Amino acid sequence: MSGSSIVFTRRGFWRGVRISLPMVPAMAPFGLIVGVLADGRGLSWLETILMSALVFAGTSQLVALELWTDPAPILGATLAAFVINLRLAPMGAALAPWLDKLRGWKLWGTLATLVDNSFAISIADQRAGGKDAALLLGVGLTFWIFWMSMTGLGHAFSGLIALPPGHPIFFASVATLVALMVPLWRGAGEILPWAVAAVAAVTASHVLGLGQPWPVLAGAIIGAAVGAWRDRVR
Template identity: 55%
Template sequence: MAEASGAETRGAETRGAETRGGPVRFTRDGVRRGARRAVPLLLGLLPFGLVVGVVSIGHGLSLVEALGMSALVYAGSAQLLALELWSDPAPILAATMAAAVVNIRMAPMGAALAPWLDRLRGLRLWGTLATLVDHSFAMSMAEIRAGGRDAGFLLGTSLVLYFGWIASVAAGHLLGGAVRLPPGHPLFFGGIAAFAALLVPLWRGARQDLLAWAAAAALAVALHRLGLPLPLLGGALAGAALAAWQEIRGAR
């Protein structure tokens, strides 16, 4: 009797949890919905991809090599940094370490997406992680906060951005000198605008969110103006630390 009562209680708790949010799932509909939502963000990838394609020409990479690098590394800032370090012979260790430092921000992103990622296995998990970028992370976090339970949304968003990135790098490589834009050209603002727009769905209406973002931006700009290394990473850590402190203070 006691065992039966315990089983009924656990079953009721499970049904209640599923009623409130429902179980996390992975469906084709979710993948398609994420893909549709990601299409406008391709505008933000275009300038970076064009620049990477043009820079790769200057360092002697063929189209196949540039596309291979883009498909395997798939990180605009890390690719540009590696190309800047490119020489003959290539400093493989230095370029690898530099790319790792730039992309270390992906670790806390994966932790934040744990409500979805912890329910995935096999190709669904590793395919999602392999194509994860800032844009797909931001859109998926907004989806999670809105009560979304379909982890296919993240993969759909990431895949559109992944293939869009490769296409933009190919365009930059093929067009070559035709897309050599001067510094400060308005087209480069497309990337900045895309990242700024991602903050809108992430904002929960709380003032503390704005304080953390402002601190991250201020420190990143200050480090950049002072010529210090890794301004983006420093800003990100500062914003995360302030947000964590605010959460702990609020809990008390």
């Protein structure tokens, strides 16, 4: 794929919106729970919406809210969110054929709305020969708007939402992410980095007993390092 052929069009943007719409309902349980937890920690509805808009990362928000006390540990919560979101760095590197051709609001708007699901959709399209970088912004912006809506609803109706922690509906967001990983599979060569990332995360969590964000960070960094080594050997 030639870098000079990369485009950024309205058609690509709306294509991203259409692709993402069937997937956004799976975000609803996760967003509602974040909103409920934010209300339980004493955040106002406006503060919850602003947190979702500025952080826009469910795992980071959950970890930050778990750390929330009075007075709020601003430095600790910020550091936790930063560490978890470090996984976005290798995602941006993988999308470089698109991102390197963008400037101004196109670049920063796309980066600001980049999350796991939008990355998975876009990298699959890129590997299939896709050349319209606006697809990534269309997907990310759709998820961003829906995420704020769900966390806001969760906060507003927190008194009516009382699902038990192990309710099957909470698996919806995980199931969606697993399904999005299918197009990323490129054959047996993917087994090593994926398996190493999984082992690293499980080891950090269940063997070393580390809480978030360390399992996520261990899986992301070690898995990416093994993948880079594999590509270099090839």
